[in-house]
Amino acid sequence: MTKNLAAPRRTAGQPQAEADAEADAGPARPPGSAPTVVYIAGAGRSGSTLLERALGEMPGFVNVGELIDIFRRDAPRAERCGCGQPFAECPFWTGVGGRVFDHWDAAELAAVQRLKGRVARQRHLPRLLAMPLASRSFRTDVAAYGASYASLYRSIAAEAGASVVVDASKWPVQALALTRAGLDVRVIHLVRDVRGVAHSLNKRGVARPHALNEQGVMWTKRPVAAAFRWTSYQSQVELLALCGVPVARVRYEDFVHQPRRTVEQALTQLRLPLPGQLEHLGDGQVTLGPSHGIAGNPSRFRYGDITLRIDEAWRTEMSRGARIMVTAIGLPLLVRYRRRAARSRRAARSATKSNGGTPTEPAGDRSWPDVSVIVPTRGRPELVRESIAAVVGQTYPGNIECIVVHDQEPPDESLTVLGSAQHRVRVVANSHSPGLAGARNTGLDTARGDYIATCDDDDMWHPGKLKVQVARLLDEPGLLVIGSGMRLLLPGDKTLDWPGRTERISYQLLLRNRVKELHSSTLVMRRDAVTKVGPYDEGLPHGYAEDYDWVLRAARTGPVGMVTQPLADIRRNAGSWYQGSAERTAAGLEYMLAKHPDIAASRRGHARILGQIAFAHSSLGGRGLALRYAVRGLSRWPFVPHPYIALAHITVGMHPRYVQRAARLFRRDLA
Numbered sequence: 001m002t003k004n005l006a007a008p009r010r011t012a013g014q015p016q017a018e019a020d021a022e023a024d025a026g027p028a029r030p031p032g033s034a035p036t037v038v039y040i041a042g043a044g045r046s047g048s049t050l051l052e053r054a055l056g057e058m059p060g061f062v063n064v065g066e067l068i069d070i071f072r073r074d075a076p077r078a079e080r081c082g083c084g085q086p087f088a089e090c091p092f093w094t095g096v097g098g099r100v101f102d103h104w105d106a107a108e109l110a111a112v113q114r115l116k117g118r119v120a121r122q123r124h125l126p127r128l129l130a131m132p133l134a135s136r137s138f139r140t141d142v143a144a145y146g147a148s149y150a151s152l153y154r155s156i157a158a159e160a161g162a163s164v165v166v167d168a169s170k171w172p173v174q175a176l177a178l179t180r181a182g183l184d185v186r187v188i189h190l191v192r193d194v195r196g197v198a199h200s201l202n203k204r205g206v207a208r209p210h211a212l213n214e215q216g217v218m219w220t221k222r223p224v225a226a227a228f229r230w231t232s233y234q235s236q237v238e239l240l241a242l243c244g245v246p247v248a249r250v251r252y253e254d255f256v257h258q259p260r261r262t263v264e265q266a267l268t269q270l271r272l273p274l275p276g277q278l279e280h281l282g283d284g285q286v287t288l289g290p291s292h293g294i295a296g297n298p299s300r301f302r303y304g305d306i307t308l309r310i311d312e313a314w315r316t317e318m319s320r321g322a323r324i325m326v327t328a329i330g331l332p333l334l335v336r337y338r339r340r341a342a343r344s345r346r347a348a349r350s351a352t353k354s355n356g357g358t359p360t361e362p363a364g365d366r367s368w369p370d371v372s373v374i375v376p377t378r379g380r381p382e383l384v385r386e387s388i389a390a391v392v393g394q395t396y397p398g399n400i401e402c403i404v405v406h407d408q409e410p411p412d413e414s415l416t417v418l419g420s421a422q423h424r425v426r427v428v429a430n431s432h433s434p435g436l437a438g439a440r441n442t443g444l445d446t447a448r449g450d451y452i453a454t455c456d457d458d459d460m461w462h463p464g465k466l467k468v469q470v471a472r473l474l475d476e477p478g479l480l481v482i483g484s485g486m487r488l489l490l491p492g493d494k495t496l497d498w499p500g501r502t503e504r505i506s507y508q509l510l511l512r513n514r515v516k517e518l519h520s521s522t523l524v525m526r527r528d529a530v531t532k533v534g535p536y537d538e539g540l541p542h543g544y545a546e547d548y549d550w551v552l553r554a555a556r557t558g559p560v561g562m563v564t565q566p567l568a569d570i571r572r573n574a575g576s577w578y579q580g581s582a583e584r585t586a587a588g589l590e591y592m593l594a595k596h597p598d599i600a601a602s603r604r605g606h607a608r609i610l611g612q613i614a615f616a617h618s619s620l621g622g623r624g625l626a627l628r629y630a631v632r633g634l635s636r637w638p639f640v641p642h643p644y645i646a647l648a649h650i651t652v653g654m655h656p657r658y659v660q661r662a663a664r665l666f667r668r669d670l671a
């Protein structure tokens with residue numbers, strides 16, 4: 001047994017983690033090297049036990065049932081484990097208990113359960129969503145709660161020899177609390193038809209074979225209450241995705257029909273490696289051995305070949321009145337999920353094609369068009385050389401001309417020697433108005449290629465980038481522009497993968513969300529796109545958001561695509577001439593709102609921009625103005641973080657570095 005994997009000893013009743021929590025109670029840090037957690041969230045009675053076991057059967061994975069129940073008084077420690085043994089006699093859980101919580105010491109478990117009451121209850125959801133605003137003691141509690149779970153997950157992984165723990169605890173707020181504490185939690189959102197769930201919850205007298213006294217029955221709920229509960233759960237999981245928690249949605253019906261394909265797609269979406277062995281997952285059938293899942297559905301005691309059948313008893317057994325009520329309550333979400341499922345199936349198909357480790361190789365006999373790459377630069381002679389080298393170093397088989405546009409500085413002819421015969425480098429001076437938009441337009445004027453790509457002077461393309469993106473444009477003649485996922489280089493040598501969220505980016509999505517991965521260093525467009533969309537807007541105050549403006553106009557004109565895999569390194573650790581000052585931000589965003597009235601029509605998009613303007617004004621000291629913008633933002637859409645961050649800045653004047661840290665908690669959603 002590896003001793004150092006065990007949790008530190010602590011006095012009963014006072015979790016060690018409480019003492020370990022950061023002294024300044026800042027945002028929690030990842031506690032140690034906790035394993036990756038695949039967390040199944042959903043409304044219950046949705047087939048989570050089977051899904052959890054199907055995942056746990058894979059090499060490197062271990063499933064543990066509804067782990068959240070382990071801290072409850074008595075149950076499920078007085079119950080049968082999924083292996084059939086009473087919990088107290090199960091060798092697996094005995095082994096885990098030897099590493100953590102002092103052999104399931106009641107006082108230690110109770111302490112965690114008390115912490116749960118302070119952080120992982122539904123009523124704490126708003127505070128978890130707006131963590132930076134939460135009190136210091138709340139943040140300390142969240143950190144302590146996360147640390148307890150990190151020790152538990154670590155011990156489970158060590159005992160099972162696994163690197164991924166599958167936790168079927170279902171509560172969305174629990175997943176958010178653990179994420180906020182810095183754990184690597186990836187969520188599978190399991191959705192079953194609300195009518196099936198409500199009917200199942202209404203069944204009385206279903207035995208709980210895990211109860212040691214053989215007398216227990218599963219809990220029940222009336223159909224209408226069950227439908228409201230279902231809707232509330234789904235909405236909470238939606239919030240998780242908004243906070244940057246990776247979420248893959250799995251429909252119970254899809255899992256039952258095609259367990260293997262469904263699991264593969266979910267893992268791909270969660271960016272987890274696909275284990276080679278998935279033979280236990282067949283068509284409409286799974287082969288499962290005993291596992292050590294606790295709590296959950298009686299189905300965890302069925303071993304061997306299990307034929308999966310959709311339980312649609314509600315169609316015949318549910319009363320007409322109940323059916324109408326339940327359908328009315330759940331239908332809007334159901335319809336939405338069905339539509340999204342169809343879309344994500346399409347996306348996942350092409351993603352599995354293009355994510356097989358190496359970028360998709362198009363047919364060898366293809367004729368590759370000439371590509372012009374525009375690199376605007378100012379005052380960064382060292383960095384721009386790296387960017388140029390990455391462009392010249394592309395595996396792209398066709399011709400590339402890399403056009404370096406010097407903005408407000410003389411062209412540096414020495415850069416041309418970086419080029420090769422097929423991938424040449426040219427330098428020109430910005431002949432338009434000074435600034436990024438003008439520099440980009442100068443590049444457009446002089447570009448000769450059939451395709452045009454842009455790259456900023458501090459970013460670096462991955463070698464296969466252009467080939468993959470041009471291949472996609474050739475395959476999909478309707479696409480005007482294509483972006484790609486990216487890898488952010490953060491201060492302190494940290495990196496953060498920022499994959500593209502979906503294969504197609506709609507205008508509506510862009511109004512709601514900046515879609516950062518449509519970054520000026522990832523875009524490749526047809527020449528045709530430039531003709532249709534027009535040049536960059538040189539009238540934007542101080543050139544702020546000229547790329548967002550262009551992409552918005554492009555998405556309004558025609559389809560915008562995305563290669564989801566990261567294909568460019570984006571520096572977030574170097575200063576830039578073009579970095580936004582608060583003044584430029586406020587003026588630029590107000591200009592954007594005036595220029596694109598559609599943004600204000602999207603509640604979420606409007607709230608995001610109002611929040612950003614509020615923050616900018618607050619940084620400039622204009623508290624009253626900032627407050628008005630923040631409140632307007634919140635009244636438009638209360639679930640985006642930007643107005644809250646602005647409010648935090650207005651009310652407590654947080655140090656910008658702290659705000660940045662807080663902002664990173666919201667990761668994806670922050671433009």
Ligand SMILES: [Zn+2]
Binds near residue numbers: 084092291
């Ligand atoms: Zn067991």
